[in-house]
Amino acid sequence: MVASVIPLMRTPETKRWHLILVAHFTAVTLWVECHRFLPQVPHNRRIAFVHGLGFGLLCVTLCANTIGYYLAANLSQTLGAAILLLTPLAFLFSTARNSRELSDIAALVLGLLLYPLFALMDSGLDVLLSGVVAGTIAYGFHRARARA
8 A cells, every 4th residue: 555655655755754654644545545645646745645634533432532542332132243344345346436447347346246255264364365366366457458
């Protein structure tokens, strides 16, 4: 994720320590929003934009984790499980929303379809394997389409 965000911000005048801070702020949400918003942000304001977005996301995350920690003991088991499901759903929806190319959509759909098969192996590597296999197939599909 960091490797795809840094080139969007780097200019010849960019200081290295600004990029190091951006690298530490980069997580799934920042990565998705950078690819969505940075093309409209002027190059000289991109570092400030990412610092502000990253710090804002960090503050919201810290507050939500603190509140969730204290509420978790008082929630029913069903509600606790439902709240835990929010993270993978948010990741899935943000990834689906930002899928621009056919290979992105193919990787996402293949990953969703292959996951139950790899889950049957009961190896604990089901998410990793379905992602790597789906991504590799989608990459091959992308390369084959590019050659044609």
